[in-house]
Amino acid sequence: PNVLLESMAMGVPVVATRISAIPELVEHERTGLLVPPQDPKQLADAVERMLIDRPLRQQIIENSKKTVRRHFDNRQLIVDLAAIYKEQVPQLRSADG
Numbered sequence: 001p002n003v004l005l006e007s008m009a010m011g012v013p014v015v016a017t018r019i020s021a022i023p024e025l026v027e028h029e030r031t032g033l034l035v036p037p038q039d040p041k042q043l044a045d046a047v048e049r050m051l052i053d054r055p056l057r058q059q060i061i062e063n064s065k066k067t068v069r070r071h072f073d074n075r076q077l078i079v080d081l082a083a084i085y086k087e088q089v090p091q092l093r094s095a096d097g
Helices: 002-010 040-054 054-072 074-088 090-095
Strands: 013-015 033-035
Touching: 002 054, 013 040, 033 040, 040 054
Parallel strands: 013 033
Antiparallel strands: none
């Protein structure tokens, strides 16, 4: 799913299959389009829909960028991780003064 995450962050709309952890990242008709695995007809239809339906495509691009920023922003994740360490490791709490 990393290529999906990177595509979404760059504003490239995604079409993917419902396998593995992909549905945790791609929410059908909100952050991308999902189709069943091993169904080339539905995959082709979804790609065509993404190309033709401009309002849907724009909505998906906006929503997916927001989702990536909210859940995968490294700057925020580092701040969150540092807070966990400071809370759990006494030496780090005293280092902040």
